[in-house]
Amino acid sequence: MQSEIVVPVAARQEVAIAGKTPEGADAGAAGQLYLAFRLAGEVYAVDILRIREIIEYSLPTSVPMMPESVRGVINLRGSVVPIIDLAVRFGRDATGVGKRTCFVIIEVEYGRTKHILGVMVDGVNGVMDIGADRIEPPPSFGTDVDTRFIAGMARAEGRFVIILDVARVLSIAEMATIRSVSAGR
Incomplete structure (x- = not known):
């Protein structure tokens, strides 16, 4: 059974920013670091450089x-942070709360x-650590997640990991459009 990673992610992120993997090898040769997480029985990954922290x-x-995909907001050291339920964003049922449920805090850019x-x-x-040569293009069908x-x-x-395009998944413009369309129902 794998344990939850909270503090080590920040340490790995600092190492990744310095261009080295934890073993001291060049990050370009070893591959890209991703944070892997579970959602509705699937394993997803996000570029670790987008991750700010993981909180309970x-x-x-x-x-x-x-x-609907916005579960609400939390106060993170004085900042209001919207919480997105990725399962709902992907058109699935809302994520249930369990012992390991957590929030992955991510930085996205919209404009500048x-x-x-x-x-x-x-x-x-x-x-x-996933090398670019191990990453296949998104499938044209066969996944419950919008291929965009x-x-x-x-x-x-031994299983597939879906690497997410955070800028598209968490597109502020698209979520605002969804909100305005939902309000018009």
Whole structure:
């Protein structure tokens, strides 16, 4: 059974920023570091350089007139951070809360502005080193996730890992459009 990674991710991120893997090898030769997490029985991964931190689940404060995928907001050291339920964003049922449910805090850019968003996941698997030669293009069919959200697929630990395109999954403009369409229903 894998343990949850909270503090080590930050340490690995600092190492990745310096251009080295934890073993001291050049990051370009070893591959790219990704944070892997579970959601509705699938394993997904996000470029670790987008990850700010991972925090324990706490009940978000709901906000009226938000898209269904926005579970609410949390206070993160004085900042209001929207929490996105990725399962709902992918058209699935809402994520249930379990012992390992947590928020992955991610930085996305919209225009020239950086935004901090949290995504609710079933649990974190850890950090994966995936070489570019192991990443396949998104499938044209056969996945429950909109292929626009998929940057690629990689095989790891005997199963496929779906690598997400964070900019598209967490597109602020698209979520605003969804909200305005939902309000018009």
